[in-house]
Amino acid sequence: MMPDLLNEYLMIKAKDSIDSNSDWELLLRQARSAGVLSRLAFFWKKFRLFNPPQHFSYHLESAETYWLSQKRIVNWELYNLSQVFKLLNIRLILLKGTAYSASGLNAGMGRVFSDIDILVPKYQLKTVKDALKWHGWLPESMDNYDRRYYERWMHELPPLRHIKRGTSLDIHHNILPQTCNLYPDAELLLKAAVKITDTDYWVLAPEDMVLHSASHLFWGGEFENGLRDLSDIDLLLREFSGNDPGFWDNLHNRAEMLGLGKPLFYALRYATKILGTPIPDSAIEASTIYAGRGKNRVMDYLFLQALKPHHRSCADSLTGFARWLLFLRSHWLKMPLHILVPHLIRKAWFRLADNTKKT
């Protein structure tokens, strides 16, 4: 297995520069496949954390240029959405990458994302959906089963796509599915949302933003962008705790209130272990009340494998297996068996039927 250079470079600390060409090339490949090349561009330009040779910096700048073009597109979409929401007199609350980027947080720097995520009170979903339809946002085609499944069990509507511009929009009414073993009270999230100064956009409160990111990563089951998401958490924690001395206590209390202590425990644990996030011992100690009894060694093994850069050079034969186990775990956590089993059987059957049709 080759060295995992990317983790080292995603840590915010001055790093002795690697000097061999092969290592720079490997870093480029790892960063590209983990979706963090444009983020490294900021670590280089804004924070001066490392000093790349020119052939490498060309790629950083190229990635940054591409990221800026994405940001222009997203800004335009957000502006359009904000006009619709203004008419409805509903707050436009942004989630995840969209939120980091719009609020100018460090976690938004070089953060690439493929769709826009927003949070809407559940009782207003239909109003929002109907209004957006008049502005060109239509649901992607989907069979009736999937559609019903989304509506009944999920925490978001089936994704919308803009008919002319092709942008994808996810409307959430909560941050985890209704069937999940952890189902926070969306009212609390909505109530605490904060307005970004001088804009018409709202985002989750800092603590909620971290908790959302943590539950998304550690309850989500998909690790293709896992390291990037962990890097988000790392950047959020560094920035929020730097701005507010009471942040760690607030974070802990908020996790307690929302019932998201376990994802927080994992987030703090792996952010420190993998990216060296400076978290006070007291905060880590406080989060251990959410740790499972005796299972941490197993979870350590699985998450440390799964959160490696998504690149062949960092994977051994067990990495894929660990990711698969965590994928199963996420289904287990998100759905009770009486929903999960029929769902999986249906999916498996249709995959089979579909294949036989093709060959």
Added chain:
Amino acid sequence: MSGPNSTSSLIASGQFVVRIGPFSIRIHSAISSVQQGILELYSDYAILPPDTFCDFYVRLIQPVGVRRFFRKQVLFAFDQFIPFKPLPYAQAFPFFEWGLNWCISGYSHRFLIVHAAVVERNGKALILPGAPGSGKSTLCAALINNGWRLLSDELTLVDRATGYVVPVPRPVSLKNESISVVADTFPFCQFSPVVHDTLKGSVCLMKPPTDSVSKADQTALPCLVVFPKYQAESSLSLSAVAKAEAFMRLADLSFNYSVLGTQGFETMVGLVNSCQAYDFIYDGDFNQASDLFVQLLDDVR
């Protein structure tokens, strides 16, 4: 290159690094038509040590599964990312060329990249944008056999920092009727085997002139934009295109104009301002076309 066997084994093991214009490319494939194509058409290029920093690591591989044994296919991989559906196995070498075009145009935003052939004479670049079927590549193949230097057959790279055209000379891609036209007119040139039934019809790649490859580090000042159109049995016609229209047409043919935003606009303004632009209809008389372009370039200061 040291010899066919060593090159093939370098390609098979991912140790083969070739310098093409501003890029170092790592090519990795166990497929013999790919190795053969590289061996024949890239023999003039600088082969770099395996531990060179590579901008692009590309692989041509066979998909796993039973398809290996009947109706074989080939995949193009950019590192571990597979951007396209598989193609029939016989198209492996042209697939390498198409895939590499995709890598360059999607990931090299220090250039404004226009879908156009570009050739040079006396340090001045002639850009030949064109929709498919306009005869751009045929004209380009003819010009480079007529004393012009090939900068690129597909991708005009305009350096945002300098405004100059940066060469990325590669084999010239010929399609359908133009294959025999070029092969008959220039029988001394070297061609890859013709591959039939691709999405673009029959395709064949022509080896670039040695001189163009060895001068790949010499940039050129953009001076002339000619939109060619082949029209059988028509008389040669040349008409000026206004700058604003040339701008819009070039922006339309650019792969990354919108990605570059303001920077793209500024680079394009610089490009259009330094060039005269023409619509050009020709009936396949290459010498006449070449003479005309020489004359036009001479008129440019």
